[in-house]
Amino acid sequence: xxxxxxxxxxxxxxxxxxxxxxxxxxxxxxxxxxxxxxxxxxxxxxxxxxxxxxxxxxxxxxxxxxxxxxxxxxxxxxxxxxxxxxxxxxxxxxxxxxxxxxxxxxxxxxxxxxxxxxxxxxxxxxxxxxxxxxxxxxxxxxxxxxxxxxxxxxxxxxxxxxxxxxxxxxxxxxxxxxxxxxxxxxxxx
Numbered sequence: 001x002x003x004x005x006x007x008x009x010x011x012x013x014x015x016x017x018x019x020x021x022x023x024x025x026x027x028x029x030x031x032x033x034x035x036x037x038x039x040x041x042x043x044x045x046x047x048x049x050x051x052x053x054x055x056x057x058x059x060x061x062x063x064x065x066x067x068x069x070x071x072x073x074x075x076x077x078x079x080x081x082x083x084x085x086x087x088x089x090x091x092x093x094x095x096x097x098x099x100x101x102x103x104x105x106x107x108x109x110x111x112x113x114x115x116x117x118x119x120x121x122x123x124x125x126x127x128x129x130x131x132x133x134x135x136x137x138x139x140x141x142x143x144x145x146x147x148x149x150x151x152x153x154x155x156x157x158x159x160x161x162x163x164x165x166x167x168x169x170x171x172x173x174x175x176x177x178x179x180x181x182x183x184x185x186x187x188x189x
Contacts, residue, residue, distance in 0.1 A: 073171025097151030
């Protein structure tokens with residue numbers, strides 16, 4: 001297992017507690033399996049994180065509540081080459097105003113989303129827009145949507161962007177087939 005970046009924090013009962021932004025890249029490779037790097041970035045929050053085995057980022061997941069599927073994943077065959085962006089994916093969910101809200105690559109884990117080349121998501125009624133960091137094909141860091149959420153019904157518009165040109169995909173590691181079903185999730189601390 002190779003750690004591309006090292007985090008420093010306080011270790012309490014096997015969890016690393018931190019405040020601020022971190023990036024963790026964990027990669028495990030052996031003759032049986034190979035898993036691509038997983039990146040997680042959580043900004044300005046206190047959140048338990050630990051890394052074990054093949055699931056690189058694990059937190060206190062007993063408090064995760066999937067709110068709504070975050071659009072429809074697609075591979076590189078969905079749009080012609082050099083299409084500048086995807087059609088808008090519109091969805092909505094009710095939020096009770098507690099915990100934190102993230103867009104995640106899984107409904108039961110806090111993990112980044114594979115997107116070629118990236119995405120932005122707009123939330124109404126707040127009007128907040130969040131851009132996935134880094135505009136190239138990879139697993140983008142987790143995006144915290146909490147400050148854009150309002151208690152009650154929230155409407156989302158998600159658009160995948162093709163900044164680098166050529167193909168575009170969402171929820172696909174290599175652009176072929178679907179590997180993730182992204183969700184908007186609520187994490188109660």
